[in-house]
Amino acid sequence: MNQSEQSAVSRRGFLRAVGVSGGAGAMLATMGALGLAPTAASAAPPFQAPTHSDFNLTGRRRARVVVLGGGVAGLAVAYELGKAGYDCTVLEARSRAGGRNLTIRGGDVETDLDGHTQRARFSDGGYLNAGPARIAQWMVTMDYCRELGVPVEVFTNANADAWIYNESAGMTAPVRYRTAKADVYGYVSELLAKATDQGALDDRLSADDKQRLLSFLQSYGAIGGRTSGWAYTGTSRRGFASYPGAGNDGGSLLGAPPPLADVFASNVGRYFSFELGYDQAMLMFQPVGGMDQIPRALARAIGKHRITLGAEVTGVTDRGGQVEVTYRHGGRERMVRADYCVATLPPHLMARVPHNLGADVTAALGSFPATASGKIGLEYRSRWWELDQRIYGGITETDLDVSHIWYPSYGFHGRRGVIVGYYNTGANARAYSALTPAQRQERAVMQGVKIHGEKYRSELVTAYSHAWDRTRYLEGAWTSPPHGSAGYDLLLRPAGRVYFAGDWLSHEVAWQHGSFVSARAVVTALHQRVMAS
Numbered sequence: 001m002n003q004s005e006q007s008a009v010s011r012r013g014f015l016r017a018v019g020v021s022g023g024a025g026a027m028l029a030t031m032g033a034l035g036l037a038p039t040a041a042s043a044a045p046p047f048q049a050p051t052h053s054d055f056n057l058t059g060r061r062r063a064r065v066v067v068l069g070g071g072v073a074g075l076a077v078a079y080e081l082g083k084a085g086y087d088c089t090v091l092e093a094r095s096r097a098g099g100r101n102l103t104i105r106g107g108d109v110e111t112d113l114d115g116h117t118q119r120a121r122f123s124d125g126g127y128l129n130a131g132p133a134r135i136a137q138w139m140v141t142m143d144y145c146r147e148l149g150v151p152v153e154v155f156t157n158a159n160a161d162a163w164i165y166n167e168s169a170g171m172t173a174p175v176r177y178r179t180a181k182a183d184v185y186g187y188v189s190e191l192l193a194k195a196t197d198q199g200a201l202d203d204r205l206s207a208d209d210k211q212r213l214l215s216f217l218q219s220y221g222a223i224g225g226r227t228s229g230w231a232y233t234g235t236s237r238r239g240f241a242s243y244p245g246a247g248n249d250g251g252s253l254l255g256a257p258p259p260l261a262d263v264f265a266s267n268v269g270r271y272f273s274f275e276l277g278y279d280q281a282m283l284m285f286q287p288v289g290g291m292d293q294i295p296r297a298l299a300r301a302i303g304k305h306r307i308t309l310g311a312e313v314t315g316v317t318d319r320g321g322q323v324e325v326t327y328r329h330g331g332r333e334r335m336v337r338a339d340y341c342v343a344t345l346p347p348h349l350m351a352r353v354p355h356n357l358g359a360d361v362t363a364a365l366g367s368f369p370a371t372a373s374g375k376i377g378l379e380y381r382s383r384w385w386e387l388d389q390r391i392y393g394g395i396t397e398t399d400l401d402v403s404h405i406w407y408p409s410y411g412f413h414g415r416r417g418v419i420v421g422y423y424n425t426g427a428n429a430r431a432y433s434a435l436t437p438a439q440r441q442e443r444a445v446m447q448g449v450k451i452h453g454e455k456y457r458s459e460l461v462t463a464y465s466h467a468w469d470r471t472r473y474l475e476g477a478w479t480s481p482p483h484g485s486a487g488y489d490l491l492l493r494p495a496g497r498v499y500f501a502g503d504w505l506s507h508e509v510a511w512q513h514g515s516f517v518s519a520r521a522v523v524t525a526l527h528q529r530v531m532a533s
């Protein structure tokens with residue numbers, strides 16, 4: 001495997017593939033800009049939410065803050081500032097809070113920028129997390145779930161029983177992850193063991209190192225010993241055609257592995273590095289009942305009266321002592337004045353909002369390109385993937401344009417279930433977003449049949465597809481922050497009384513974690529300023 005294949009589905013590779021550059025960490029630069037990093041070598045101080053006593057003890061007036069955008073970042077800002085009694089108003093253009101954190105259930109209606117209206121017809125309990133769907137254990141998102149009382153459950157991110165299918169490599173049938181892994185690990189171990197034993201690595205390994213490496217490879221790849229030439233011949237790790245049973249029934253093994261050249265030519269190994277990414281893992285988490293339980297809980301904690309839905313921000317003016325924000329609501333132009341403003345709109349959309357914050361701010365906002373991503377939810381009248389194919393959650397990986405097929409990590413053994421029939425990015429996402437919803441469904445099903453057979457079509461009840469690049473008020477899935485540029489650093493600082501927040505101002509783009517930590521950084525900076533004034 002070459003370097004680019006190895007990184008094909010790693011986080012960095014994934015993000016690069018869709019236009020997001022990872023970039024080296026400049027965490028301390030961020031903190032420095034906020035006045036939080038006394039020395040370059042110090043670690044980030046733990047976040048401390050402002051408290052009521054900060055105001056009570058100092059007799060200060062509680063500042064008024066208008067928050068633009070009611071996604072995770074905007075809601076987190078209002079939630080944290082609200083703990084100290086700040087008077088916050090959130091202006092959100094869409095008809096519900098959450099932004100990209102969007103869960104689609106039966107009855108939900110969405111009209112996209114091309115005028116396609118879809119009414120989701122999923123049955124009770126079924127849903128599609130159109131945006132975020134998984135959370136790593138270390139992410140601050142988990143802390144917010146705990147604090148807000150949002151129950152979480154396991155999200156199966158990697159499943160040995162899910163499929164891999166690479167059509168362009170000439171595969172005519174899918175192969176189970178377990179089988180593909182056994183073969184790739186087996187042959188790689190055989191090759192490395194042979195090379196090691198023949199002395200190819202003698203300038204690198206001592207005699208003891210060699211012994212230890214050989215014994216590791218024997219267990220890692222399930223290969224034979226020296227007498228068999230370290231050969232990989234396949235074991236029960238590949239799986240069974242029929243599993244072992246009672247008495248003398250040892251089951252029947254899948255059989256011998258394909259030749260080494262065929263295994264490498266199938267290119268199945270490119271998917272194995274995915275779960276090694278620090279932000280991914282076999283085991284991840286999801287809120288019970290849909291990812292939007294997070295914004296729902298935030299909105300409840302903030303107080304619904306503080307969130308104006310259907311409020312499209314049309315202008316921001318810093319008057320020196322105050323900020324004026326104009327917005328369209330219920331067909332009328334309105335205005336709100338506040339001491340401070342926190343803008344959490346996607347940067348490429350904020351760049352279009354008229355303001356008096358300076359041309360450099362507009363230019364900086366415009367330097368974040370938006371990328372495309374889409375998903376389709378397919379509801380089936382039976383859970384055939386569990387019944388017939390014994391797949392309980394997890395992801396099938398494919399080089400088809402659907403990219404990833406996700407099986408639900410909830411509702412096991414229920415009557416129906418919603419599969420994510422595609423989750424794609426970049427050119428594949430744009431190809432699907434250019435289609436009508438009916439065409440997307442047809443194409444996704446046609447692809448899925450190649451892997452799962454006719455039930456993928458015959459058991460289908462209903463579908464809903466979401467194209468983020470065609471979604472009003474978002475027009476993209478995530479961005480590629482120009483980390484380290486003057487423009488990026490400019491937006492980490494307030495423009496007068498206006499602050500900016502969102503995952504795009506973090507090193508965890510495409511993760512709610514990035515939105516939360518960015519919100520926290522702004523809350524800290526704003527509160528310090530209020531306390532110092």
Ligand code: FAD
Pocket residue numbers: 068069070071072073074091092093094097098099100101130131132133134135141311312313314344345346349373374468472473474476477478501502503504509510511512513514515
């Ligand atoms: P946004 O959600 O973009 O919020 C911006 C808000 O501004 C929106 O509500 C928008 O409606 C509003 N707005 C725009 N224009 C105006 C206007 N003129 N006036 C008023 N309001 C306006 N994260 C994870 O943690 N796990 C995942 O598995 C994951 N997967 C993802 C998969 C996909 C397909 C996508 C798209 C995202 C995924 N993410 C994931 C990332 C996560 O969704 C984001 O990091 C997070 O939701 C962004 O929140 P935000 O508040 O920063 O921005």
Ligand code: PHE
Pocket residue numbers: 010011014015134279510511
């Ligand atoms: N956070 C998103 C997801 O998990 C996008 C992403 C994919 C980010 C893969 C990094 C790696 O689906």
